[in-house]
Amino acid sequence: CFCKGLVLTHVNVKAGERIRVKGKVAPDAKSFALNLGRAGSDLLLHFNPRFDCHGDTRIIVCNSLSGGEWGEELREAEFPFQQGEETKPCRTEVMVKLPGDQEIKFPNRLGLEAVQFLSVEGDFGVKSIKFD
Numbered sequence: 001c002f003c004k005g006l007v008l009t010h011v012n013v014k015a016g017e018r019i020r021v022k023g024k025v026a027p028d029a030k031s032f033a034l035n036l037g038r039a040g041s042d043l044l045l046h047f048n049p050r051f052d053c054h055g056d057t058r059i060i061v062c063n064s065l066s067g068g069e070w071g072e073e074l075r076e077a078e079f080p081f082q083q084g085e086e087t088k089p090c091r092t093e094v095m096v097k098l099p100g101d102q103e104i105k106f107p108n109r110l111g112l113e114a115v116q117f118l119s120v121e122g123d124f125g126v127k128s129i130k131f132d
């Protein structure tokens with residue numbers, strides 16, 4: 001079974017701690033997103049792999065959201081995701097470890113000490129989330 005559109009609050013993840021999200025990319029995935037922050041309107045990291053969305057093909061878009069305003073996008077061309085596969089786009093405090101050895105570092109633009117909010121959106125079915 002898949003959990004789509006998941007929102008967790010009060011997760012209280014601090015710098016150096018790790019969140020490991022495991023799940024499956026939908027076979028017909030267009031895009032999915034993992035969001036970390038204080039709340040839905042204040043995101044430290046919006047991590048958005050796009051298979052075919054907003055005119056983007058197989059690009060990872062990362063951004064921050066502050067008071068509902070998007071920051072400047074960071075676009076990563078390395079795209080280690082396949083539609084229909086199991087994957088672990090795991091992440092730590094604004095350092096995102098991707099499948100394989102690839103990492104994306106993203107500035108802590110909101111200067112959050114801890115993350116309270118985690119959400120998963122789009123074509124990704126969550127199978128497990130681990131905090132350690």
Ligand SMILES: CCCO[C@@H]1O[C@H](CO)[C@@H](O[C@@H]2O[C@H](CO)[C@H](O)[C@H](OCc3cn(Cc4ccccc4)nn3)[C@H]2O)[C@H](O)[C@H]1NC(C)=O
Pocket residue numbers: 031032033046048054061062063070073121122123
């Ligand atoms: C060239 C001038 C226009 O630029 C375009 O402006 C769009 C609107 O700002 C940019 O798209 C937005 O990029 C944001 C990150 O910078 C977010 O990804 C915006 O999506 C927010 C969102 C989440 N969700 C839920 C969701 C997420 C994933 C899959 C399914 C539902 N629905 N909308 C998404 O609409 C889009 O990335 C941007 N493209 C470029 C090339 O800059």
